[in-house]
Amino acid sequence: MSLTIDELVMPDALDAPGGDDFAEYATLSNDVERHTLGTDLLAMGLHEMLSEYVSTASRTRRHLVARHGDVMVGRAMITTRPLTPEAGAYLMVDVTPARRRRGIGTALLAAAEALAVELGAPVLKVAVAHSVRDGGERVEPPTGFGDLPADDPGVRFLRAHGYALEQVTRISLLDADRLRDLAAAGVPDDYRLLTWAGPTLDQWIDELAALRTRMSTDAPSAGMVMLPDPWDAGRVHEHDERIASSSRTMLTAAVEHVPSGVLAGFTEIVVSEGGAVAVQEDTLVLTDHRGRRLGMLLKRVNAEQLVATFPSVEAVVTWNAEENRPMLDVNEQMGFREIGREAGWQKHVL
Known part of the structure; x- marks a missing residue:
C-alpha cells in the first residue's frame, strides 16, 4: 500500500468539517510525545491544541499528514513568522512509533522542508522532545550545556538529515x-x-x-x-x-x-x-x-x-x-x- 502525503486544512471547530481528521492528527502527536517521554502529563486537549495550531496574524502554520490507505501514520507542522520571515521556519515531524524506520519520517520531512523553502525560509529549525537516559555516547550542543543520548531515535534522525544540535532545554515538573x-x-x-x-x-x-x-x-x-x-x-x-x-x-x-x-x-x-x-x-x-x-x-x-x-x-x-x-x-x-x-x-x- 503506497504512502500519501497531503495538506491538512484546519477546521473552524472540532465539530466542523475536518474536525475528525484534526482529532486524529492531534491524537497522533500526543501519542508520539507520550512514547518519547514515558508520561502523558504533557498531552494537550483537542480544544487547546486546535487553538495553538491555527494560524494568526503573527504566525502562519501549515500541516501535512501521511497516510497508509485510510490510516494516518505521521504528521508535520510548518511554522513561519510573517513579520520576521528571515527568522526561518520551525518544523515538527511525528511518526507513530509502530511505523518507524520505513521512510515515512524522511518523506514527511522532505515535504515539510520543501514547503518551508517555498515560503522563503532561509533556515529550518526543529524543537523536539528527546528521551532522558544516562550512559552511552552523548551528543552536546556548542554551548556545552546539556546533552542527549546519541542513540535516541530523534537524535539519529535529525543528524542523518543534516540538522545541527544547537541547544538543550530541560523539561521540569x-x-x-x-x-x-x-x-x-x-x-x-x-x-x-x-x-x-x-x-x-x-x-x-x-x-x-x-x-x-x-x-x-x-x-x-x-x-x-x-x-x-x-x-x-x-x-x-x-x-x-x-x-x-x-x-x-x-x-x-x-x-x-x-x-x-x-x-x-x-x-x-x-x-x-x-x-x-x-x-x-x-x-x-x-x-x-x-x-x-x-x-x-x-x-x-x-x-x-x-x-x-x-x-x-x-x-x-x-x-x-x-x-x-x-x-x-x-x-x-x-x-x-x-x-x-x-x-x-x-x-x-x-
Missing part, C-alpha cells in the same frame, strides 16, 4: 506537595506586585507587549537564528482571547518598578479547564532589574495564585534552556525536577 509549600518572600523597596487571572488588564497591555518583545531577544537562544519578535496591544489581545476561547485560564504575576511606572518583569501559568497539570509559560525580568530575586518572587506569587484559584491542580511543568542557570537555580530551589529534554536543531538552506 513541580509536584503538588512542593507547590503548596511555597510562600513568597518580601517585595523589594520601589517595587509593587500585581496579579490577575484571565486576559491582561487594560492598563498593562502596552507594558506587557514590550516585555513579550524583549522575551524574544533576552531569553537564551544559543546558536539558533532568532530575531526580535514584535508584540503590540492587538497581538496581546489576540493571544489572550485565543487562550480563553480554548477553555484555558492564564494566571499572571508582574512586578512594577514604582518610580518609573514600568513593568520590570512578569511570569505566566496557563491552566486547562479540569486539567491536572498547569503549564509555566514565559518568565522575564528586565536586565536593569535583575539581582533582586524578582524572578523567584514572581514565580512563588504565581504559584500561590495557582493553588488558590485551581486547588485541584497536581503539578506545574516548565521548559528552560540548560544554559539559563539563573532560572534553573530558581526552579530547583522551588523543587522542580527534570522529566525530559527538548532540543533545538537547525539547518541552513539559503
